Amino acid sequence: MLNTDFYAGAVIRLATLQKQRDQAGQLLFATVSLLPRGRPLPPSMEGLHRCPVGKTGETVFFRRVLLSAQEAVKWYRSLGSGDDSSPTPSQSRECNRYDGIKIDVSALIDDPTWPYLGLPIGEGLFAHPSGRSHPAPFIGNAPSRVHRRFGSQDGFALMLADDKAVAFVARRLHIDLRLYREYLGSIVLVVPDPVLKQIDHFMIPASNDRGERIFYHFVPRAGESPSDLKLTTFDKQNHLLTDFATQDIPSNGILDIDKGNCIGEYGYIVSHPKHGVLAYSPPRPFLRQVGFNVEIASPETKIVRVPINESANSQYMEYQAARQSLPATRSLIGDALRIPNVNARVAIAASLREKLASSEQYGQRWFPDGSREEAMRFIQGELRRAKSRVMIADPYLAGLQLGQFLYAVNPETTPVTLLTSRLAFKSIKQKSVKTAWWEMIIEGLGFKSKQQVPSKIKDFDQRLAQMERDAKIAAKVYVLQSPILHDRFLVIDDAVWFLGNSLNTLGDKASLLVKLPNPDEVIDQLEGMLKQAMSFDNYKKRQDLKGTSL
Known part of the structure; x- marks a missing residue:
C-alpha cells in the first residue's frame, strides 16, 4: 500500500464542467499531488475560478484545496461511488461554500491496478517534457510516479471547441485536454519521489x-x-x-x-x-563539444510590402526582410573523442533506414512522368481494400474518373462520397473548339459535329447512372460553388491520401502521393466542406434553369 507518512500534505486541483445552472458539475479533470516532507505547503485558495464556455451556457469551474496526504488519498479512492462531492480542506478556516458540494463522476477505471504506481518514461524523467508525447505532462519537472483513474469522455465536445476554456484548464492543471483527451472525466494521483x-x-x-x-x-x-x-x-x-x-x-x-x-x-x-x-x-550520449557561430547583424531593418495574391484589388501585407550581417565568427568548445568512433557512420545509415520506413508507413509514392497506368492501378488497389468508406475530394473530378477508379469499390460494404467543384464542369472556350486538335478529338470519339458533344455535366450524370446500373455503386456527389478547395484528397476508411495532381492527370506528369499522419483534421475539414456544397442533382437543375445545355 502507499505509505502516506513520507508526505507532508496534498494539493487537489479540481476542474468541473457545469452544463446548467443549479446542476451538479461534471468531473472534467483533477489531480491529487502529494507533497514531500520538507516542502512548504502553497497558500490556500480563496473562492474559485470560473470560465464560461462561449455562449453555450456551460461553465468550467476550478478549485484548489489543501488536505493531509491520508485524507487526499482517501478522497481520491472514494470517487466514482455515485455519491461524490468536492474535497473539503483539512483546515476548517480554509473551507468555503464551494467545498463538499455534489459533483457528477462516472465509473472510474484504475490504471495501473491499485495500489501500484507507474513511472512516466515518455521523454525521460529529468528531461523537460514537451507536453505532447509525455504521458503525464501535469507532473511538471519533479520526479514523480502516478496512478490514474479514467472516467467517461462523453459530454465535453463544446468545452473542447472553445479555445478560451481549454487554455483556462491548461493554466491551472498544466494539461491541454484537447491534446490529452484520454484524461477527460478522469483523476490522477501524483506521488513525488519520497527519497x-x-x-x-x-x-x-x-x-x-x-x-x-x-x-x-x-x-x-x-x-x-x-x-x-x-x-x-x-x-x-x-x-x-x-x-x-x-x-x-x-x-x-x-x-x-x-x-x-x-x-x-x-x-x-x-x-x-x-x-x-x-x-x-x-x-x-554525453555532449562533448559545442559549436558557436557569432554574427553581428546590421541595425537597419527593411520592411517589404507585397500583395497577397495576383488580383488587381489585392490586399497588401508587410514582413521584415533578413538583416545583413558580417561574416560569422566560429568557435568550438570541448574536446573531441580520443579514439576513432563509428557512431556517426552507423547513425547516418540508421537514419536513412528510418526515413525509408517512415515513407513506407505513410505510403509515400513518387510516380515519374509518363506513369499514368501505374498510378491508376495503385489507386484502384487501395480502393479495392476499402472496408467502411471512400471519399474523393478533387475540384476537377469529372465523369471519366468514375469509370477509371470507382468500379474497384465494393458497393455492399463501402459507401462512396464525391466532392468536386464547378471547375470540373466548365465548358471549353469557343476559341479552343475551333482548333484542329479539338476537331480530331471529336471525330475520334464518334461525333459528327461539335454540337453533338455532351456537356461535362451531362457526361458526369450519364456515367453516374451507368455506374449504379453496372456496379450497384450509388455515389453521393457534392459540388462546391466557390473555389475553396485546391488540393486533392482520397479518404479510404480512416486513412487520408494527399494527391499532388488530380485523378484525371495523376502520373501523366511527375506526381507525389502520400498518406497523411493526422487524417482526422483533414476529414473534419472535408466534412465541413460537404455541408457548404450543393448536391449534384440540385447543381444540375440550377444549371439547366440557367440555360446550360445538358
Whole structure:
C-alpha cells in the first residue's frame, strides 16, 4: 500500500464542467499531488475560478484545496461511488461554500491496478517534457510516479471547441485536454519521489592516469538517506546493449564509475525495496563539444510590402526582410573523442533506414512522368481494400474518373462520397473548339459535329447512372460553388491520401502521393466542406434553369 507518512500534505486541483445552472458539475479533470516532507505547503485558495464556455451556457469551474496526504488519498479512492462531492480542506478556516458540494463522476477505471504506481518514461524523467508525447505532462519537472483513474469522455465536445476554456484548464492543471483527451472525466494521483530530491549525472574527462568516467550524485530529501537505493545502469552503443549492471548506492550518494571511453549512450534506473522504481533515464550520449557561430547583424531593418495574391484589388501585407550581417565568427568548445568512433557512420545509415520506413508507413509514392497506368492501378488497389468508406475530394473530378477508379469499390460494404467543384464542369472556350486538335478529338470519339458533344455535366450524370446500373455503386456527389478547395484528397476508411495532381492527370506528369499522419483534421475539414456544397442533382437543375445545355 502507499505509505502516506513520507508526505507532508496534498494539493487537489479540481476542474468541473457545469452544463446548467443549479446542476451538479461534471468531473472534467483533477489531480491529487502529494507533497514531500520538507516542502512548504502553497497558500490556500480563496473562492474559485470560473470560465464560461462561449455562449453555450456551460461553465468550467476550478478549485484548489489543501488536505493531509491520508485524507487526499482517501478522497481520491472514494470517487466514482455515485455519491461524490468536492474535497473539503483539512483546515476548517480554509473551507468555503464551494467545498463538499455534489459533483457528477462516472465509473472510474484504475490504471495501473491499485495500489501500484507507474513511472512516466515518455521523454525521460529529468528531461523537460514537451507536453505532447509525455504521458503525464501535469507532473511538471519533479520526479514523480502516478496512478490514474479514467472516467467517461462523453459530454465535453463544446468545452473542447472553445479555445478560451481549454487554455483556462491548461493554466491551472498544466494539461491541454484537447491534446490529452484520454484524461477527460478522469483523476490522477501524483506521488513525488519520497527519497531523492535530485540526481546529478555527468561525464568526467580522461586524465593522465584514468580514462573517462561517469559520475552520479544522488541528493536525498531532508531526513532521508540513499543507502537503500539500487542503481541499474545499461550502456548502448550502435544499437547494441554493451553493459547491464546493478549496484548499491552508498550512503554519501556518490558513485564514480570507470568507463575508459564514453562513446556510447548511457541510461539508468533507480529503485527502492519498498517504493519500487523511482527514476529512469533512457540511454543518451554525453555532449562533448559545442559549436558557436557569432554574427553581428546590421541595425537597419527593411520592411517589404507585397500583395497577397495576383488580383488587381489585392490586399497588401508587410514582413521584415533578413538583416545583413558580417561574416560569422566560429568557435568550438570541448574536446573531441580520443579514439576513432563509428557512431556517426552507423547513425547516418540508421537514419536513412528510418526515413525509408517512415515513407513506407505513410505510403509515400513518387510516380515519374509518363506513369499514368501505374498510378491508376495503385489507386484502384487501395480502393479495392476499402472496408467502411471512400471519399474523393478533387475540384476537377469529372465523369471519366468514375469509370477509371470507382468500379474497384465494393458497393455492399463501402459507401462512396464525391466532392468536386464547378471547375470540373466548365465548358471549353469557343476559341479552343475551333482548333484542329479539338476537331480530331471529336471525330475520334464518334461525333459528327461539335454540337453533338455532351456537356461535362451531362457526361458526369450519364456515367453516374451507368455506374449504379453496372456496379450497384450509388455515389453521393457534392459540388462546391466557390473555389475553396485546391488540393486533392482520397479518404479510404480512416486513412487520408494527399494527391499532388488530380485523378484525371495523376502520373501523366511527375506526381507525389502520400498518406497523411493526422487524417482526422483533414476529414473534419472535408466534412465541413460537404455541408457548404450543393448536391449534384440540385447543381444540375440550377444549371439547366440557367440555360446550360445538358
